[in-house]
Amino acid sequence: MQNDVAHRRLRELILDGTYPPGVRLTEVDAAATLEMSRTPVREALRALAADGLVRTTGRGAVVVALDPDDLEDAYQVRAALEALTAETAATRQRAGRIAPADLAALRDLAIVTADVTREGRLAEAVGLNRRFHRRIAELAGNAIALRTLDRVWDQIQVSTLRSLQPAVRHAHVSAQHDELLSAIVDGRAEDAGRIARLHVLDTRATAQETAPRA
């Protein structure tokens, strides 16, 4: 119970940049911060290590930043999985197994994301963008893919936090979102998969331009 609390809160603190990559977390410090004993914190740190968010050295856990190569790998995995989920979602849509309200919600999410992005509210945009993509994975109804994607995305998010996207290509991204959305709505499974993959790899190129660090 308190274990889950510790896991969730530490994850939040890492993903929102409060604990940026490289920060060292000791059990006692984290326990003091979260106002609980070492035991649940310890377990939370191990869980975060399993998630790939921290690397547990002998002396304390360090928030992970993927090096450029690993980041590239993570994007490849994400592309493969999002291609799968987009394709699956489109297939389900074609089979009439997706509720119209869900599709409408997805469309709204795309619109809001585009708006917020255009206005340059980057932090919000990052969150909305992730929600948009995640929603598609949810529509695919593949729980295992969803969990896996969440993990990969967490890792990417930590490593790209400090290099928030340059505001240049936003129109481009929104257009791709719309394409993807259309393909799903129309039930064009193959297209959806292809578009999703290319879109992810496209955003990867952007992210890669700015250098991470250990």
Add this chain to the structure above:
Amino acid sequence: MQNDVAHRRLRELILDGTYPPGVRLTEVDAAATLEMSRTPVREALRALAADGLVRTTGRGAVVVALDPDDLEDAYQVRAALEALTAETAATRQRAGRIAPADLAALRDLAIVTADVTREGRLAEAVGLNRRFHRRIAELAGNAIALRTLDRVWDQIQVSTLRSLQPAVRHAHVSAQHDELLSAIVDGRAEDAGRIARLHVLDTRATAQETAPRA
């Protein structure tokens, strides 16, 4: 340290069928079996839960079996990821970034796997088959994909343990392995990806024929 031991040993016991799906593991029992205190065992059980191998109910952890739908989902994820790693491995091969010895080892593995399978030593064959596929993922050099695949494969293995493949289609499987191997050796990335995906989905169909259980 002892924590890792507990994690590894329990994982082994689950994957080799000693603790089949549905078995209940309590901290004290497992601690007694492994001859250590509850603490490291507890952490190991949580790690196994994160791996998706056990489901931790309020009262003890239960070894997980995927229901048919989840198993299907797992195969879809595995297919997507193995398509990626096969394609990547082929690309690397084409770029001359794979050592001949590694390729030779892969080829040997395919041969041994085929032999053992033909002789009907199923338990060994399952292990070798997994090693063959894993080796390809290693050749792709994508650590994140490799970890992810390991997780998915663990889950699949638990759920299909008791339904060891009917000995019918083995020639078929070996032929597909050879095709995949050739595509990688020749650096035909697209082919490798396609073959890997179809191969995985093909074996899925086989596995699905036999019914799992909760």
Add this chain to the structure above:
DNA sequence: TTTGCATGCATTGCATGCAATGGATACGAT
């Protein structure tokens, strides 16, 4: 016989003590 309830017990979750470990630091030797 079945249903409701109370009580006991198995089991977990958390806190804390203690020993082991490894890194940093300070001091001495060359």
Add this chain to the structure above:
DNA sequence: ATCGTATCCATTGCATGCAATGCATGCAAA
């Protein structure tokens, strides 16, 4: 001054005690 070394201290890993929890069992009532 630099290198080696010994000591110290931060920190982890493990064990264990204790309280909380919720399931099962048995008994009573309808």
